[in-house]
Amino acid sequence: DVKVTQSSRYLVKRTGEKVFLECVQDMDHENMFWYRQDPGLGLRLIYFSYDVKMKEKGDIPEGYSVSREKKERFSLILESASTNQTSMYLCASSLLSHTAFDQPQHFGDGTRLSIL
C-alpha cells in the first residue's frame, strides 16, 4: 500500500513564525501535492510538484512556499505564519499519468495546524 506520512498530526505555532510541514511518500511517485482543508471551503490546492526541484502554484499559493529536494519528500513552508493559515493541511502523492485517466492521489492523515 502507498504510504504518505506527514511529520505531525497536530502543531501549534505563533503568528510570525516560520513553519515547516514535512511529507514523505514511499511509493516512488513523481507527483506530490499540498492542500488545505477548511469547513465549507473543501479541499484547496496550495502547490504541487511533478519532479525533484520542480513546483507549480495551485489555487492558493500566497503566503506559502515549497521545497522538493528529494523525490520522496515534499515540504510546505509558511514564511510568516498568520492566524488565517490555521487549517488542516493534507499532503498527497500520485504517479505521473501516461494514460487517459488521472492517477489517483493518495493522502496522508493531515496536520492540524493552529496559529495563535
Added chain:
Amino acid sequence: DAKTTQPTSMDCAEGRAANLPCNHSTISGNEYVYWYRQIHSQGPQYIIHGLKNNETNEMASLIITEDRKSSTLILPHATLRDTAVYYCIVRASGSGYALNFGKGTSLLVTP
C-alpha cells in the same frame, strides 16, 4: 470537471451492502468517475475509478449506467469503520491537478 450530485447523508446497517449513488448527467466521453472517502480526522482515501465498465477492487464495486449519467458505489458488507464522507468526482486526464471534492455523502454505518 462535470458537476456531481450526491445525497447529503445515508444510513446502513453493519453487514449489509451500502449503495451510494452519484448523478453526473453532464459527463463527457473522456471523463472518468472517481470515488474517495474521508474518515473523520483522517486524510481522504482513494477507493475506485471507472470509465464505463463496472469495476471491482478489494474495497468496493463501481456500477456505471450505460448512458454514464450516474453511478453507484457499493460497499458489499459495510462495517463500522466504513462510516465516512464519500465523494464522487468526475474528471478527465489533464483537467488540472487539484481534486475538487463536493459536499459528498455522509455514510453512517450502525450496529
